[in-house]
Amino acid sequence: MTERLExxxxxxxxxxKLKSVVRGTTLCDASRYENSAEHSWHLTLxxxxxxxxxxxxxxITRVIKxxxxxxxxxxxxxxxxxxxxxxxxxxxxxxLAAADRIFGLLPDDLRADLRSIWEEFEAAKTASAQFAKSxxxxxxxxxxxxSGGGSWNDYNVSQTQIAEKVGAKIAIGAPALWAFAKAxxxxxxxxxxxxxx
Amino acid sequence: MTERLExxxxxxxxxxKLKSVVRGTTLCDASRYENSAEHSWHLTLxxxxxxxxxxxxxxITRVIKxxxxxxxxxxxxxxxxxxxxxxxxxxxxxxLAAADRIFGLLPDDLRADLRSIWEEFEAAKTASAQFAKSxxxxxxxxxxxxSGGGSWNDYNVSQTQIAEKVGAKIAIGAPALWAFAKAxxxxxxxxxxxxxx
Numbered sequence: 001m002t003e004r005l006e007x008x009x010x011x012x013x014x015x016x017k018l019k020s021v022v023r024g025t026t027l028c029d030a031s032r033y034e035n036s037a038e039h040s041w042h043l044t045l046x047x048x049x050x051x052x053x054x055x056x057x058x059x060i061t062r063v064i065k066x067x068x069x070x071x072x073x074x075x076x077x078x079x080x081x082x083x084x085x086x087x088x089x090x091x092x093x094x095x096l097a098a099a100d101r102i103f104g105l106l107p108d109d110l111r112a113d114l115r116s117i118w119e120e121f122e123a124a125k126t127a128s129a130q131f132a133k134s135x136x137x138x139x140x141x142x143x144x145x146x147s148g149g150g151s152w153n154d155y156n157v158s159q160t161q162i163a164e165k166v167g168a169k170i171a172i173g174a175p176a177l178w179a180f181a182k183a184x185x186x187x188x189x190x191x192x193x194x195x196x197x
Numbered sequence: 198m199t200e201r202l203e204x205x206x207x208x209x210x211x212x213x214k215l216k217s218v219v220r221g222t223t224l225c226d227a228s229r230y231e232n233s234a235e236h237s238w239h240l241t242l243x244x245x246x247x248x249x250x251x252x253x254x255x256x257i258t259r260v261i262k263x264x265x266x267x268x269x270x271x272x273x274x275x276x277x278x279x280x281x282x283x284x285x286x287x288x289x290x291x292x293l294a295a296a297d298r299i300f301g302l303l304p305d306d307l308r309a310d311l312r313s314i315w316e317e318f319e320a321a322k323t324a325s326a327q328f329a330k331s332x333x334x335x336x337x338x339x340x341x342x343x344s345g346g347g348s349w350n351d352y353n354v355s356q357t358q359i360a361e362k363v364g365a366k367i368a369i370g371a372p373a374l375w376a377f378a379k380a381x382x383x384x385x386x387x388x389x390x391x392x393x394x
Contacts, residue, residue: 005377008246012336013343015242016225019235028213038216041238044265045212049205049307061258064265068241110246139209146210180202 004107011105017075024081024154025139028146036071036079039139043067046135053174057127066121066132069114073098082140082165083155095122127173134173137166141181145188159189201304208302214272221278221351222336225343233268233276236336240264243332250371254324263318263329266311270295279337279362280352292319324370331370334363338378342385356386 021036044067051060071079076098080086103115121129141162144150152162162185170178218233241264248257268276273295277283300312318326338359341347349359359382367375 002377005373009339009377012239012243012246012339013225016239016340016343019224019231019239020226020228027216028210029217031217034216035235037235037238038232041234041241041265042209042213042216044238044241044261046209048262048265048311049209049303061261064241064258064261065245068238068245068261106246114245142206142209143213146213176202180199180206 007105007107008110011102014075014102014105015072018072021071021074021079023079024084024151025143026147026150028143030147030150034143036074040067040071043070043132043135043139046139047132050135050174050177053177054131055127055173058131058173059128062117062120062128063132063135065117066129067135069118070121070132070136072102072118075102081151081155082137083151083157083161124172130173132173134170134177137169138174138177138181141166141185145184149188149192159185204302204304205307208299211272211299211302212269215269218268218271218276220276221281221348222340223344223347225340227344227347231340233271237264237268240267240329240332240336243336244329247332247371247374250374251328252324252370255328255370256325259314259317259325260329260332262314263326264332266315267318267329267333269299269315272299278348278352279334280348280354280358321369327370329370331367331374334366335371335374335378338363338382342381346385346389356382 018040019035019037023034023036023039025034025039026032027034044064047060047063047067054060054063073095077091077094080091099115099118103111103118105111106114120126121132124130124133140151144152151157157165163182167178167182170181215237216232216234220231220233220236222231222236223229224231241261244257244260244264251257251260270292274288274291277288296312296315300308300315302308303311317323318329321327321330337348341349348354354362360379364375364379367378
């Protein structure tokens with residue numbers, strides 16, 4: 001019993017490191033870059049509040065569990081900003097090694113359970129995983145709209161690039177959320193000072 | 198539809214402010230104080246990983262929803278470190294006003310739903326709320342044990358004070374977690390440099 005609890009706490013202590021993984025998106029007030037732990041919390045709240053956007057086959061409890069776990073591998077593999085340059089295949093290898101190490105801290109039954117939730121998210125084949133992925137893509141533009149552009153400015157991206165890299169993925173699991181974001185983004189870019197366009 | 202979505206997003210944007218509410222506990226590596234958003238995420242992970250510590254009447258999904266929402270009122274009311282001086286009655290008044298304002302940003306049905314989850318947590322009468330509260334009290338000592346004492350040093354507290362202010366509350370919903378923490382805390386204090394005891 002105590003040994004099991006020691007393993008559970010070792011995992012939870014290791015997970016604390018996600019609070020130090022910095023993302024490409026800032027807080028709404030642009031005061032600093034967001035970390036992956038608080039981002040994960042925000043997404044679980046997105047799931048609670050936007051559950052009415054999920055299709056009939058989506059299990060919201062499963063979505064919330066995916067969102068709690070989805071970024072843990074970044075403790076080893078780091079965050080790769082969507083508009084940055086990265087090698088998708090190398091990233092996948094590094095995330096798999098991270099999953100082996102981090103979920104491997106848990107007792108066997110829990111490791112299998114939590115890892116299967118993370119793998120379902122990564123595979124993006126079930127309705128629940130697709131909705132979770134859509135929320136993960138939908139939150140950063142909502143933050144950028146509040147902060148004055150955020151990562152769109154940092155990476156100097158166009159509306160077309162946003163639509164291709166982000167919009168297409170939001171639309172898979174939550175088409176009405178992409179329609180909403182797209183209109184807001186168009187207004188934002190139309191009203192942007194010309195030296196930034 | 199769009200007006201509903203505008204309200205949902207306004208709430209989610211407001212919730213972003215929880216990332217700027219600083220707590221009395223540090224990260225495990227003591228590099229900085231923890232904020233209430235990342236703390237909330239960590240607690241949802243505690244619930245997933247320590248679900249086997251919950252009694253038979255606990256609904257873990259409900260616990261996770263409580264933990265996602267439990268600190269939102271701190272956006273207006275601030276965090277009150279457990280070992281600090283605060284007026285519990287004034288805090289309750291200020292948290293109720295915060296709940297009115299913050300949950301009030303939501304469409305009516307969602308406001309009623311999410312607020313009832315928060316109120317169940319606050320009332321601490323159901324098995325689910327008691328387990329959620331126990332996790333909320335159990336995580337800070339786990340962080341302090343990692344960081345070299347954390348808020349125990351800042352507030353110069355004794356083992357007796359920890360047992361009274363924290364232990365008793367952990368024990369209500371998760372007695373084995375308090376037994377585990379208590380033993381770790383005893384070892385920690387026994388090995389502490391004498392100038393800190």
